[in-house]
Amino acid sequence: MSGQLVDGKKLAESIQQHIAREVSHLKTRGVIPGLAVILVGDNEASKVYVRNKEAACKKVGMLAEQHNLPADTSEEKLLQLIDTLNSDSKIHGILVQLPLPPHIKEQKILEALLPEKDADGFHPVNMGNLLIGRNTVIPCTPFGILKILESISYPLEGKEAVVVGRSNIVGKPIAVLLLQKHATVTICHTRTKNMAEKISRADIVIAAVGRPHLIKGEWIKPGAVVIDVGMNRLPNGKLTGDVEFEEAKKRASYITPVPGGVGPMTITMLLWNTLQAAKKVEVVKEMR
Numbered sequence: 001m002s003g004q005l006v007d008g009k010k011l012a013e014s015i016q017q018h019i020a021r022e023v024s025h026l027k028t029r030g031v032i033p034g035l036a037v038i039l040v041g042d043n044e045a046s047k048v049y050v051r052n053k054e055a056a057c058k059k060v061g062m063l064a065e066q067h068n069l070p071a072d073t074s075e076e077k078l079l080q081l082i083d084t085l086n087s088d089s090k091i092h093g094i095l096v097q098l099p100l101p102p103h104i105k106e107q108k109i110l111e112a113l114l115p116e117k118d119a120d121g122f123h124p125v126n127m128g129n130l131l132i133g134r135n136t137v138i139p140c141t142p143f144g145i146l147k148i149l150e151s152i153s154y155p156l157e158g159k160e161a162v163v164v165g166r167s168n169i170v171g172k173p174i175a176v177l178l179l180q181k182h183a184t185v186t187i188c189h190t191r192t193k194n195m196a197e198k199i200s201r202a203d204i205v206i207a208a209v210g211r212p213h214l215i216k217g218e219w220i221k222p223g224a225v226v227i228d229v230g231m232n233r234l235p236n237g238k239l240t241g242d243v244e245f246e247e248a249k250k251r252a253s254y255i256t257p258v259p260g261g262v263g264p265m266t267i268t269m270l271l272w273n274t275l276q277a278a279k280k281v282e283v284v285k286e287m288r
Helices: 008-028 044-059 075-086 106-112 124-132 140-151 171-180 195-200 245-249 262-287
Strands: 034-040 063-069 093-096 160-164 184-188 204-207 225-228
Touching (some): 008 044, 034 044, 063 075, 093 262, 140 225, 140 262, 160 195, 171 184, 184 195
Parallel strands (some): 204 225
């Protein structure tokens, strides 16, 4: 057996074409979906992510507004900018690029966003709504993972899923989403005992722990679906995931590559969340 690669770039392109059509339709009604991205400091990886997000916005016809602030920006000044963007009618989604400098409290900043403009889905209100199953803004990477599973027509009901990683950004929300799809979910992390045994029983393995090749290919159950969220740079400069790819590919039915798997879907779902926020504004206008 050799696992079929899931082409995240191709899937993202298809969804972005749909988004572009919806954006075009909204423009005929006087609504241009707008995303504001805030970058504090000079983190090189963050700069790349922000450029990619801005390019994706422009590609689908959205307004992309970038705010680059120096690393010594005060927490108060950042909060003032968020307050301005919250009140800006042309901005439907706001994204604060993480990580923030150490002197700024990340949670305080995320809580300052209007929940309906929280394009990343990290506001406590949105996370709480996700937990109890209400319609809400879904964090982009978990949302992208769901779209990948839908694209391969993989039935989740009754399946054993193992999520490796417990972050608020990926691990916890994807576990909740899988539960809502009636999968049986186990969350593992770096302190989990007998991780190999747990993964070997899984029909679906989602790796999101940020440690290169932590998950060995021989642990993968034959026929399992492997979604690798990890993005790790090796000393030789090569990007690799959390899964030992070549060996896992021999056992999996489907597997996402790194890069080119989950990454393109994360940006695409950011556009999707911004589009949905803009559509809600249009509905409110029509009701007036």
